[in-house]
Amino acid sequence: MAVDFSFLLPLLATSFGIYLILALSFNLEYGYAGQPNLGKVFFYSVGAYAAGAITTRVLWALAGAPANVAFMQAPGAAIRQAFARSNPGAILGLFVVSLLAAAVIGAAVGYLAAYPALRLRGDFLAIVLIAVGEAGRVFGRNYEPLAGGVFGLPGVPNPFAWLPARADYAAYAILVLAIAAGMYLFAVRLSNSPFGRLLKSVRDDELAASVYGKDAPRAKGHILAIGSGMAAVAGALYVFYVQQVYADDFIPLISFAAVTMVILGGVANHKGTLVGAAFMTLVDFVTRPVFLAILGINWQPPFDLNYVRYLVTGLIIVLVLLFRPKGLLAEGPVDTVAMRVAQSWKTPATVDEPARDDS
Amino acid sequence: MGPGGRALPDFLRLDDVRKRFGGIRAVDGVTTSVREGELVGLIGPNGSGKSTLFNVITGVYAPDAGSITFRGDRVDTLDPWEIFAKGVVRSFQNPRLFRGMTVIENALVPPREQAGERLVNAPIPKRWEAQEVTLTEDALETLARNQLDAVRLNWATEVSGGQMKLLEVSRATMGRPRLLLLDEPTAGVASKLAEEIFQTIVRLREEHGLTFVVIEHRLEVLFDYVERVLVMHEGKILFDGKPEAAVEDAAVVDAYLGE
Ligand SMILES: Nc1ncnc2c1ncn2[C@@H]1O[C@H](COP(=O)(O)OP(=O)(O)OP(=O)(O)O)[C@@H](O)[C@H]1O
Ligand SMILES: [Mg+2]
Numbered sequence: 001m002a003v004d005f006s007f008l009l010p011l012l013a014t015s016f017g018i019y020l021i022l023a024l025s026f027n028l029e030y031g032y033a034g035q036p037n038l039g040k041v042f043f044y045s046v047g048a049y050a051a052g053a054i055t056t057r058v059l060w061a062l063a064g065a066p067a068n069v070a071f072m073q074a075p076g077a078a079i080r081q082a083f084a085r086s087n088p089g090a091i092l093g094l095f096v097v098s099l100l101a102a103a104v105i106g107a108a109v110g111y112l113a114a115y116p117a118l119r120l121r122g123d124f125l126a127i128v129l130i131a132v133g134e135a136g137r138v139f140g141r142n143y144e145p146l147a148g149g150v151f152g153l154p155g156v157p158n159p160f161a162w163l164p165a166r167a168d169y170a171a172y173a174i175l176v177l178a179i180a181a182g183m184y185l186f187a188v189r190l191s192n193s194p195f196g197r198l199l200k201s202v203r204d205d206e207l208a209a210s211v212y213g214k215d216a217p218r219a220k221g222h223i224l225a226i227g228s229g230m231a232a233v234a235g236a237l238y239v240f241y242v243q244q245v246y247a248d249d250f251i252p253l254i255s256f257a258a259v260t261m262v263i264l265g266g267v268a269n270h271k272g273t274l275v276g277a278a279f280m281t282l283v284d285f286v287t288r289p290v291f292l293a294i295l296g297i298n299w300q301p302p303f304d305l306n307y308v309r310y311l312v313t314g315l316i317i318v319l320v321l322l323f324r325p326k327g328l329l330a331e332g333p334v335d336t337v338a339m340r341v342a343q344s345w346k347t348p349a350t351v352d353e354p355a356r357d358d359s
Numbered sequence: 360m361g362p363g364g365r366a367l368p369d370f371l372r373l374d375d376v377r378k379r380f381g382g383i384r385a386v387d388g389v390t391t392s393v394r395e396g397e398l399v400g401l402i403g404p405n406g407s408g409k410s411t412l413f414n415v416i417t418g419v420y421a422p423d424a425g426s427i428t429f430r431g432d433r434v435d436t437l438d439p440w441e442i443f444a445k446g447v448v449r450s451f452q453n454p455r456l457f458r459g460m461t462v463i464e465n466a467l468v469p470p471r472e473q474a475g476e477r478l479v480n481a482p483i484p485k486r487w488e489a490q491e492v493t494l495t496e497d498a499l500e501t502l503a504r505n506q507l508d509a510v511r512l513n514w515a516t517e518v519s520g521g522q523m524k525l526l527e528v529s530r531a532t533m534g535r536p537r538l539l540l541l542d543e544p545t546a547g548v549a550s551k552l553a554e555e556i557f558q559t560i561v562r563l564r565e566e567h568g569l570t571f572v573v574i575e576h577r578l579e580v581l582f583d584y585v586e587r588v589l590v591m592h593e594g595k596i597l598f599d600g601k602p603e604a605a606v607e608d609a610a611v612v613d614a615y616l617g618e
Contacts, residue, residue: 189481189482193480194473194476194491195475195477197460197464197467198468200457201457205458208457209468210438211440211448212468212469213443213471214440338464339463341491341495341496341499342461342499345496345508345511348500
């Protein structure tokens with residue numbers, strides 16, 4: 001069977017872009033600020049729900065909301081899809097609004113959810129946030145008005161639904177990559193700024209940072225808001241890709257995928273997130289039945305292939321921590337303004353440098 | 360005396376300050392004050408509560424009892440960064456460097472009012488770059504004065520113990536303090552360099568009018584520079600006066616010999 005690249009490439013590219021944003025957000029929080037936000041999936045799901053709820057409801061209203069068709073079931077989804085196919089402006093506009101809403105709500109929830117935990121030590125914070133994430137999923141499952149509870153909410157159109165088949169996925173993949181690239185540049189700028197230095201000071205020694213004037217809880221609140229806003233954008237992008245919101249997509253494995261990518265690539269090294277996201281995209285892909293099909297292998301494994309993903313993710317964390325605890329790319333001296341000035345600096349004669357005591 | 364002969368409020372004032380750890384009374388009712396521009400030595404045997412006193416003044420620990428005022432404002436209920444904002448800066452006895460940063464970056468943490476530390480400015484370099492360049496040049500001069508220019512690009516973990524100590528002190532001076540509390544600034548530093556650290560203290564005091572409290576075990580160096588020493592013993596202030604008198608004081612001699 002020939003591999004169909006027009007199908008495969010957009011799939012891999014979209015997945016890579018979404019994973020990259022998740023990895024960048026976890027790296028900012030953990031790599032730079034020392035806050036292991038193991039509730040990443042919660043903020044991801046906040047963005048997913050925000051995008052799904054806004055897009056489906058507004059489309060429903062725009063499409064005339066026929067009273068005899070169920071909003072949450074297949075016929076309702078079909079009406080939304082059809083409306084998006086013939087109204088490019090509406091769906092693109094909704095996409096932009098959804099993304100912005102996801103970012104803002106995600107950031108606000110990140111700040112609030114982290115608030116009681118801000119004065120906790122990193123490991124306690126991590127545990128609190130895992131619990132928050134699972135609580136969020138259980139809430140989403142059981143609260144139908146938001147996104148269909150356990151049934152989920154179908155009919156979130158691809159923003160490019162009005163393009164010919166296949167072109168819509170390709171266009172969307174390019175858009176996701178562009179957004180991920182923007183996030184990458186944002187993360188690099190943020191971490192190379194004095195704000196990044198402030199984060200590192202809190203990460204390395206919170207007490208010393210506080211004594212040197214840094215409001216550590218405030219800095220943690222800020223970075224968790226930023227990271228959560230980014231994760232929420234990733235969640236929104238995911239929803240427009242899979243075209244539905246489904247509560248049980250938001251399992252802790254997503255948080256651990258973020259951890260794996262950052263630990264594998266290298267903590268506090270943005271280039272590492274590229275490696276991590278590429279790796280996770282591949283693992284994700286080769287552990288899906290579609291991969292075997294593409295290879296032309298007609299084999300039903302006697303187990304659920306999804307478990308291979310859990311296994312591989314766990315195995316990678318253990319192997320990396322054992323053999324390369326700093327990841328494939330360790331934190332390097334960064335290209336900050338201060339480092340550049342310091343590199344080219346010559347001690348001027350005006351600084352009366354005392355005679356060196358080399359003994 | 361201030362204008363009209365009214366007494367100025369004390370610069371730093373401690374009233375019956377107490378701090379205990381379990382059964383240990385680390386600071387046990389300290390009442391004292393420091394005037395603006397003074398250079399005060401704080402000495403005492405190991406475990407007498409000197410570092411704990413610094414920790415309480417800088418908000419690392421809240422005192423169990425008593426009050427601390429700095430330039431007339433109560434500071435004993437403030438968080439460490441609020442106390443720093445008022446101008447109280449300290450160094451640590453055991454260097455607490457930022458291990459994931461280079462030497463120069465360590466020195467750039469304390470400077471005040473950095474525009475680029477604000478989240479809204481951080482992603483827009485032109486809002487903070489000029490200030491950053493100036494601060495970096497300042498920091499590089501400070502490092503050079505403390506013989507750290509050769510290692511300025513190294514990780515903070517890659518330098519020698521003595522250099523860590525020098526960086527610890529240099530970093531504190533980058534915080535533009537009004538009151539600088541130095542906890543054994545010369546411990547582990549060659550004696551020639553120890554003299555230079557004290558000369559830096561004298562220079563900062565003369566040029567910028569800083570006030571210093573310096574914990575120091577090297578009494579032979581300390582006594583050359585300070586006109587007043589506080590001697591602590593078992594959490595209490597045992598002696599407050601001129602260094603020449605301290606060495607004659609029977610209680611002080613007892614405290615040191617009784618170690
Ligand atoms: N965080 C803490 N927890 C428990 N006990 C402490 C703590 N900090 C200090 N202590 C105790 O308080 C007492 C005073 O300690 P402190 O460090 O203030 O003494 P010091 O005068 O600075 O001594 P040195 O000259 O050895 O540095 C000691 O008995 C010490 O063990
Ligand atoms: Mg001490």
